Amino acid sequence: MNILAIETSCDETSVSVVLDGVEVKSVVISSQIKIHTKFFGVVPELASRAHIENINPVIYQALNDAGIKFVNFSKKIDAVAFTVGPGLAGALLIGAIAAKSLAGIYSKPLIPVNHLEGHLYSSFIENKSVKPPFLGLIISGGHTELIVVKDFGKYKVLGGTRDDAAGEAFDKAAKMLGLSYPGGPVIDEKAENGNPSAIKFTRPYLKGSWDFSFSGIKTALLNYLKENPVENEKHLNDICASFRQAIAETLCFKSFEAVREFNLKQIILGGGVSANLLIRKMFLETGRKNKIKIFIPSLIYCTDNAAMIGCAAYLKQKKCGFKYSNTQLKPNPSLLLENW
Numbered sequence: 162m163n164i165l166a167i168e169t170s171c172d173e174t175s176v177s178v179v180l181d182g183v184e185v186k187s188v189v190i191s192s193q194i195k196i197h198t199k200f201f202g203v204v205p206e207l208a209s210r211a212h213i214e215n216i217n218p219v220i221y222q223a224l225n226d227a228g229i230k231f232v233n234f235s236k237k238i239d240a241v242a243f244t245v246g247p248g249l250a251g252a253l254l255i256g257a258i259a260a261k262s263l264a265g266i267y268s269k270p271l272i273p274v275n276h277l278e279g280h281l282y283s284s285f286i287e288n289k290s291v292k293p294p295f296l297g298l299i300i301s302g303g304h305t306e307l308i309v310v311k312d313f314g315k316y317k318v319l320g321g322t323r324d325d326a327a328g329e330a331f332d333k334a335a336k337m338l339g340l341s342y343p344g345g346p347v348i349d350e351k352a353e354n355g356n357p358s359a360i361k362f363t364r365p366y367l368k369g370s371w372d373f374s375f376s377g378i379k380t381a382l383l384n385y386l387k388e389n390p391v392e393n394e395k396h397l398n399d400i401c402a403s404f405r406q407a408i409a410e411t412l413c414f415k416s417f418e419a420v421r422e423f424n425l426k427q428i429i430l431g432g433g434v435s436a437n438l439l440i441r442k443m444f445l446e447t448g449r450k451n452k453i454k455i456f457i458p459s460l461i462y463c464t465d466n467a468a469m470i471g472c473a474a475y476l477k478q479k480k481c482g483f484k485y486s487n488t489q490l491k492p493n494p495s496l497l498l499e500n501w
């Protein structure tokens with residue numbers, strides 16, 4: 162089954178053609194980072210406008226890269242999937258309108274996909290044999306979620322962020338340090354040359370809860386910088402390495418506590434922050450020591466992309482088919498993870 166998937170939840174306009182959920186025939190990602198960099202965050206109105214400009218060319222490009230001529234859309238594409246939420250209202254709307262137009266014109270079924278399920282199943286693209294149950298850790302710009310995935314579409318959400326998401330903490334820390342947006346990749350790069358033990362930032366383990374809270378580390382950084390302004394490149398690298406270490410240890414500690422508690426044998430990471438070099442290394446090493454299998458997507462599938470939406474859509478239609486109510490097909494900026 163060839164699914165044309167559309168992702169427009171935030172600041173990436175992405176379209177992908179995915180065969181049977183795992184064979185990515187094409188994935189085109191048009192990033193808006195240049196537009197939002199000067200604001201140190203995504204400006205919703207600018208994001209919507211950019212999606213409007215980008216969506217048609219990105220659809221054409223994705224079809225072209227997959228070797229499908231637009232005139233053959235009806236013959237070659239079996240269903241159209243789109244991110245229905247959570248995300249920015251205006252941005253979601255553009256993807257939904259494009260998907261509904263294509264599905265309407267060519268009489269194709271529509272599959273609404275929760276953006277978080279895209280991140281959760283993005284590892285499946287490169288690991289065809291993975292099966293639930295597993296612990297899912299979504300670490301992105303807007304989320305830090307720990308989820309027991311009992312089966313496809315059967316979730317127990319253990320905890321989430323109480324304040325800043327992991328990616329948001331990296332982005333805000335970068336701003337304090339005078340670095341560029343998005344902050345995660347820049348801090349990651351500088352941290353590679355720094356000493357992670359130089360500054361002892363707090364590890365907010367929140368014992369007795371599966372929630373996360375990263376605003377404390379952020380405030381600790383702010384207070385540290387008031388007393389110790391950045392002196393030189395080495396000092397900056399040490400701050401980045403110490404900050405990254407505190408976030409990575411917190412995520413790793415709680416995830417491995419959860420696999421023990423719920424007797425799971427696999428952890429799957431997803432979301433932009435899973436591109437972090439230390440987080441990848443720490444999870445893989447701790448997994449090896451504890452005999453827990455770790456799956457982390459390649460960098461292209463960590464941040465927002467439509468291939469992960471095509472993958473999640475395929476899994477969903479296998480279980481639920483193509484019958485969705487108008488409510489399920491309506492973009493919902495604050496959509497929660499729901500069982501299928």
Ligand SMILES: Nc1ncnc2c1ncn2[C@@H]1O[C@H](COP(=O)(O)OP(=O)(O)OP(=O)(O)O)[C@@H](O)[C@H]1O
Binds near residue numbers: 170332
């Ligand atoms: N190497 C890295 N280390 C740490 N963070 C990173 C790295 N690369 C990207 N990020 C962070 O990932 C985030 C973007 O990820 P993603 O695109 O999944 O988030 P989003 O789609 O905006 O949020 P959500 O998925 O919650 O709606 C940014 O906050 C960015 O700083």
Ligand SMILES: [Mg+2]
Binds near residue numbers: 302432433464465
């Ligand atoms: Mg995302």
